[in-house]
Amino acid sequence: MSELRQDPLTGGWVIISPRRNKRPFDFVSETKEEEATECSFCEGHENETPPEILSLRKKGTRPNTPGWWIRVVPNKYPALQLRGKANVRKRGIYKEMEGVGAHEVIIETPEHKEDLFSLEDEHIRKVIEVYRDRIVKLTKIPYIKYVLVFKNQGREAGASLRHSHSQVIATPIIPRNIQEELEGAKRYYELNKRCIFCDIMAQELALRKRVILENEMWVAFTPYASRFPYEICLLPKEHTFIFQEMTDEELAHLSQILRDVIRAMNKALSNPPYNYFLHLPPLKKGSSRYYHFHLEIIPRLTKLAGFEWGTGFYINPVPPEEAAAKFCQG
Amino acid sequence: MSELRQDPLTGGWVIISPRRNKRPFDFVSETKEEEATECSFCEGHENETPPEILSLRKKGTRPNTPGWWIRVVPNKYPALQLRGKANVRKRGIYKEMEGVGAHEVIIETPEHKEDLFSLEDEHIRKVIEVYRDRIVKLTKIPYIKYVLVFKNQGREAGASLRHSHSQVIATPIIPRNIQEELEGAKRYYELNKRCIFCDIMAQELALRKRVILENEMWVAFTPYASRFPYEICLLPKEHTFIFQEMTDEELAHLSQILRDVIRAMNKALSNPPYNYFLHLPPLKKGSSRYYHFHLEIIPRLTKLAGFEWGTGFYINPVPPEEAAAKFCQG
Structure with a gap:
């Protein structure tokens, strides 16, 4: 069972998750690529994952059997789990709570060697x-305060299995990065009576030095x-736009630009490892006046150091204008 | 020339540093260890670094020639540099400034294959x-607001050269991590009239579950x-304690515990890559009432992901109590 602990100085929360130590390949710097025959995300290996939560599959096939295109299962080594209570306990100067929440895996294709963005458009959508x-x-879920959807592509981006997948983690606390963005957006809105993201977009579209x-x-x-x-x-x-309320047509537009931008990145940078994640406003708060949801993509090319x-501070050796130019060359 | 840019949403600053792209081994995932004969930090290669700022050397030897034990030189690929003006400029919704500051390298030994913590005690001190x-x-320097001393050991910890060294970066802005710690410490002090670090230490010393x-x-x-x-x-x-005013005897105590703890870590974890850094209060502010300087050591065993x-949030698969027990077994 994992545990959430709060740093008494900064207020940031950490997930202490001993079970994740048992994940394949963790703490191993060099391992050979696992074979499709041993991969529990492949078709035919449905009994090697926890029972599925959802799947898109051929008519007439039963859950947890072959015949699916996309499959959602609980993470076998979850950072957070549905059981437990979302109560904060004091330990002297410290605060902790049980590691409640959810951690799911979206297996994006039955094929071991496919990548999400080389699949058919319909499938990506x-x-x-x-x-x-x-x-x-x-x-x-009543005690869930935030849901993050993210994808890790490649070992350098933290993926422990090669088979293409995304993940969803639902947390009982609003994450600090979101809190920080919310506060910044609110500050700007109160000062200017406008959404900071809309203003950034207007400047980028007028300037066209960083638009891809x-x-x-x-x-x-x-x-x-x-x-x-x-x-x-x-x-x-x-x-x-509210992500949860997006129509299939609106999602198709997201799917299209995400596909095109990842393909441009793969071409420009020779299939780099990357992470992406969705930043939505917290689910049960009226912050949509000043917050504007977005998706961030981070190629993992540099190492952070002391x-x-x-x-x-981050040190970025590639000016974003140069990066945009490189993506647009393709 | 590098540039500092502020994220308009979060207020965090980023260093855009195109010259650092020219560093050896950056953007290269696999390279063979460089040979001592090609290493510009080795004795006899003094003309391959910028001229030294400081050195401890044998009597009668001249600067930038052999005969030294410890040598401080400007970083050849600096993130920040002394020339330029520390003025913030506006670019529409954005803010930037020239990349002013300092970036130095402390070459800890003339020997290519030595590690800092296998040297003689006197040398470490x-x-x-x-x-x-x-x-x-x-x-x-008038426009310097903060100085960070840090060490990257091993390629996975971001070291681009194997030869043992530490670094110093002086910034024209108080870094956000420091700002955040200061605010947390101040909040606690105002509420409790005590230093949070002193209270943490008291609890740790009473409990002895995490003391190494x-x-x-x-x-x-x-x-x-x-x-x-x-x-x-x-x-x-x-x-x-004020770091800058520490006596040689007080520094000897720091040197001793740092040496012992790094040796314990190297033994328990088979010489892992690691970073360490000093967290001092900002230099020209009266925050020493509630802030308590410290040194953090981070072994680099896991990869961060989406x-x-x-x-x-951080996900830590090793409970700190287990970590302390492992260090103490040695």
Whole structure:
């Protein structure tokens, strides 16, 4: 069972999760790529994962058997779990709580060697719809305060299994990065009576030095103060989009720009390891006036070192304007 | 020339540093260990670094020639540099400034294959004295607001050269991690009229579940909410220590506990890659009433992934109590 502990100085929470030590490949710097025959995410290995929560599958096939395209299962080595109580306990100067929440895996394809963004458009779109459906479901759990959908691609990006998958973690606390963005956005709104994301987008679209791609509903650009080389942000053009309420057509536009931008990145940087995640406003708060949801993509090309850990400064050796130009060359 | 850019949402600053792209081994995932004969930190290669700022050397030897034990030189690929102006410029919604500051390298030994903590005690102590001396000097530059001394050991910890060295970066802005710790410490002080670090230390010393080592002046423990497996914190027992004013005897106590704790870590974890850094209060502010300087050590055993980047949560698979027990077994 994992545990949440609060840093008494900064207020940040840490998940102490001893079971995750048992994950395959953790703490091992060099391992050979696992074979498809041993992969528990492959078709035919359905009994090697916890029972499925959801799947898109051929008519007439039963849950937890072959015949699926996309499968959602609980993480076998969960950082957080549904059982337990979301009560904060004091331990002298310290605070802790049980590691309650949810941790799910979205297996994006039955094929071991496929990547999400080399699949058919329809298939990619369905994965994005599954994101929405899981967010809608997890939001309904009373003690859940936040849901993060994310993808780790490649070992350097923290993926412990090669088979293409995304993950969802639902937390009983609003994460500090979200809290910080919310506070910044609120501060800006109170001062200017406008959404900071809308203003950033307007400046980027006027300047066009960092814009990579756009479609009817979305724009992709390299942020002005990118922390990482080739970092990308995807923003919906319309302020009032609510991710959970997006129509299938709106999701198709997200799916299209995400596919195109990842393909451009793979071409420009030779399939780099990367992470992406959705930043939504907290689920049960009226912050959508000043917060504007977005998706961040971080290629994992550099290592953080003592200076970054010690200060919180990031050192980015690639100016975002150069990064955008490189993506657009393709 | 590098540039500082502020994230308009969070207020965090990023260093955009195109020259650092030219560092050896950056963006290269696999390279063979460089040979001593090609290493510009080795004795006899003094002309391959920028001219030295300081050195401890044999009597009668000239600067930038052999005969030294410890050598301080400007970083050849600096993140920040002394020339330029520390003025913030506006670019529409964004803010930036020239990358002013300082970035120095402390070459800890002339021997290519030595590690700092396998050197003679006297030598290790001298390195710590050099830390103090560089902090004192850099503090005197008018626009410098903060000085961080840190060490990256091993490629996985971000070291681009194997030859043992530490670094010093002086910044024109108080880093966000420091700001956050200061605010937390101040909040606690105002509420309790006591230093939070002193209270943490008292609880740790009473409990003894996470204490690794102590001497007359210092205590080493694994923090209750450790973000990383086997993370270590060193705290001076006395609240009023000011690093810059520490006597050689006080520094000898730091040097001794740092040496012992790194040796214990190397034994328990087979010489892991690691970072350490000093957290001092900002140099020109009266925060020493509620802030308590310390040194943090982070072994680099796990990779951060999308969940950590997306939320700011850390997932630590090793409970700090287990980590402390493992260090104490040795």
